[in-house]
Amino acid sequence: MSARLARIGFLAPIAVYLVLFFGYPLVSNITMAMREFTAASFYTGDAPFVGFENYAAVFGDPVFGTALLNTAVFTVASLAFQFAIGLALAVFFQRHFPLNGVLRSVLLLPWLLPLVVSGTVWRWIYDQEYGVLNQVLLSTGVIESEIPWLASTSVALTAVTVANIWVGIPFNMVILYGGLQGIPTQLYEAASLDGAGPWKRFTNITWPLLRPVSAVVLMLGLVYTLKVFDVIMVLTQGGPANATETLTTWAYSLSFGDLNFGAGAATGNLLIVLALVFAVLYLRSTRESAAAEQERS
Amino acid sequence: MHNELRNGARRLRAPSALLAAGLVTLGTACSPDEGEVTTLTSIDYNLAEPQNSSTQAMLDECGEQVGVEIERDAQPRDQLMPSLLQGASQQDLPDLMLVDNPDLPQVASTGALLPLDETGIDTGDFYDSTLEIGRHDGTLYGVTAGVNGLALFTNTAMLDDADVEPPATWDELGDAAEELTGDDTTGYAFSAIGNEEGTFNFEPFLWSNGGSLTELDSPEAVEALDFWARLVEDGSVSQSVVNWSQADVKDQFVGEHVAMMVNGSWQIPVLDEEGMDYDVAPLPVPESGDDPATPMGGEVWAIAQNGEEREERAVEVLQCLLSEENLTEWAELNAYVPPKEALAQQLAEDNPEMAPFVESVPTAQSRTAELGEDYPEVSGSIADAIQEALAGSGSAEEALSQAQQSVPTS
Structure with missing residues (x-):
């Protein structure tokens, strides 16, 4: 009996925490999305139930399509490049050379800087008239006239994505580097003896053995990227003309710009569902590979 | 060994129960104080100097004149509305609020603001256009201490x-x-x-x-x-x-x-x-x-419906904030145009670069009127x-x- 109580006692803090700080906001977000929730609702508590009207309004809004597409492009491009560059750097740093450790820590800097700081620096880099990027490109003759990186609807999303890739590379590199350390060196030695070149060794040893770590990195990266807010806010605020609006920034501007909290909550819920779908896919894939592992042994 | 673990578990239980109890009582701890009104609350977004200290000084001075202490809360500009909405959801708005004029209809639509038409606040020689930005559905909810354009x-x-x-x-x-x-x-x-x-x-x-x-x-x-x-x-x-x-x-x-x-x-x-x-x-x-x-740009002062006695005091404080002396000081500090015609004309004479702004005030439009x-x-x-x-x-x-x-x- 007292063992049972103890068990409950151990569980209670986390249960209370989850209910208070996760369950409650989630439930109120879901109910808020089904109400016509305006500034007045906060005071009067009067928010008429409208069912799925907020969702209909969100889906019907022309910005929704733009924001969804932007979110997809931003997330896929960020993940692909962060991962590829991070992996390349991780493999590079596996070799032994002087200053290896120092260089690796320097490469961590983008991850350590507050996002508002790196965002502001990127804003300067991208500045149309005085930014270093345009100056360099102009003086080397790559471009003929200044490109309005953040001020044109056609290139702003690319510019914002590049900045976000830069921010995410260190995270990918560090975790993948850790994963690489876990691969026994004997495998590489044996492979070299069998005559496997660097590419063969990478595809047959590194890549398959790194898969569990890669899955974690990509999953975490996906969640981080879906909810990226500060980088976009500092660089473009979702503009010009919604060219860099993602579901996250749009949810914010619906709630705190238009003060249309119902629609903002509905958009937020769509984001949660999106992240959840990928989380479930990830969990299933790890369960399957774990099961396969057990069968093998 | 086994026993020790058990004891450890038992010891842990008490704090977690305490924590839960603490969280429950947190919700009920704050309720408005009753009886004689000795303090009022106020909120604004004048965080930059010199506006920050002059807002504080004006509130202190007017509070002293009325016989109340004013607890001022200054928030970054983009945090003011979220913080007001949060207050509104607890039925606990600051007595005095300095709100950007296009945001006023949102706050007024909650029904939480005191209509100012019949409070005796003197807006006698104000430009009509400066009063327009404080109106919502024909009722005056906010009075400006200075406008810009x-x-x-x-x-x-x-x-x-x-x-x-x-x-x-x-x-x-x-x-x-x-x-x-x-x-x-x-x-x-x-x-x-x-x-x-x-x-x-x-x-x-x-x-x-x-x-x-x-x-x-x-x-x-x-x-x-x-x-x-x-x-x-x-x-x-x-x-x-x-x-x-x-x-x-x-x-x-x-x-x-x-x-x-x-x-x-x-x-x-x-x-x-x-x-x-x-x-x-x-x-x-x-x-x-x-x-x-x-x-028309600029902020308006609004008063929350926080009970008759608090409202009366808040009206007295607002009246003091709108004294000619304070209006002039405010206008000079911020390079704003005073809402009173005579003061505005005087300002334009003293500071020629303010003249175009003073000139634009009578025809300036309220963004939220329509x-x-x-x-x-x-x-x-x-x-x-x-x-x-x-x-x-x-x-x-x-x-x-x-x-x-x-x-x-x-």
Whole structure:
């Protein structure tokens, strides 16, 4: 009996925490999305139930399509490049050379800087008239006239994505580097003896053995990227003309710009569902590979 | 060993129960204090100096005069509305609130504000236009202690060098901007950022051309936005203006990268501090002789319905904040226009650079007069349309007919 109580006692803090700080906001977000929730609702508590009207309004809004597409492009491009560059750097740093450790820590800097700081620096880099990027490109003759990186609807999303890739590379590199350390060196030695070149060794040893770590990195990266807010806010605020609006920034501007909290909550819920779908896919894939592992042994 | 673990578990249980109990009581701990009113609360977003300390000093002084202590809370500007809404949801708004005027209808629509018409607050010789920004559905909920507006700032030396007069009409503005554009400078700039600031800068052009906020797809509105888009296309205005706030525009002007700018009176102290040599002229109008129409900027004081006694005290404090002495001090500190006609005229005489702003006050329009609490959404759509026309592939006409869809039909 007292063992049972103890068990409950151990569980209670986390249960209370989850209910208070996760369950409650989630439930109120879901109910808020089904109400016509305006500034007045906060005071009067009067928010008429409208069912799925907020969702209909969100889906019907022309910005929704733009924001969804932007979110997809931003997330896929960020993940692909962060991962590829991070992996390349991780493999590079596996070799032994002087200053290896120092260089690796320097490469961590983008991850350590507050996002508002790196965002502001990127804003300067991208500045149309005085930014270093345009100056360099102009003086080397790559471009003929200044490109309005953040001020044109056609290139702003690319510019914002590049900045976000830069921010995410260190995270990918560090975790993948850790994963690489876990691969026994004997495998590489044996492979070299069998005559496997660097590419063969990478595809047959590194890549398959790194898969569990890669899955974690990509999953975490996906969640981080879906909810990226500060980088976009500092660089473009979702503009010009919604060219860099993602579901996250749009949810914010619906709630705190238009003060249309119902629609903002509905958009937020769509984001949660999106992240959840990928989380479930990830969990299933790890369960399957774990099961396969057990069968093998 | 086994026993020790057990004990450990038992010891742990008590704190977790305490924690849970603590969380429950937190919710009920704060309730309004009863009895004699000795303190009032107030909120504003005057965090920058010297406004910060002068707001504090004025509140302290007026509190002392009325016999209450005022607990002031100053928030960053973009945190003020969320913090007011949070307060509203607990039925616990500050007694005195200094709110940006386009946000007032949102707060007033909650029903939490005290109607000020019958409180005896003296607004006798106020300009009508300055009272309009405090009204919601015909009732006065907010009174301003100073208003601001937009005008054309010109770099004196740059205009002299190019032998250009400050423009008064759109055609002159276009010519002057082109003339003043060089290798390292653009002739003209305004904020076209994707929020209220961009809309605020566009409104004088929309209105003085005969357009309105409820018919965004009218030919007058399209013509106004076309005028902006052409300036960007010609290169007389940098396309980067779609990312420039009014403060960014001011920085470009101070850095002499821009020869003329649209900006508010509140930049005057900043420009003076930078030692700039500049002139201020009323915003150019479409044709000479057209009436200028600038949007009224500035904050209004509002009072929460927190019970009769607190309201009475808050009204007394507000009355003190609106004394001629305080209005003048406030206007001089912020480069705002006092809402009282006599004071405003005096200010224009003493400070010639304030004259264009004082001149614009009687005809300045309230942004929320037509749309009320729907204004934020429409304002957002207008900002999007401006950006689409300036930085995107769409024409002004397409962009504005898109924006028109956000205007409520009833």
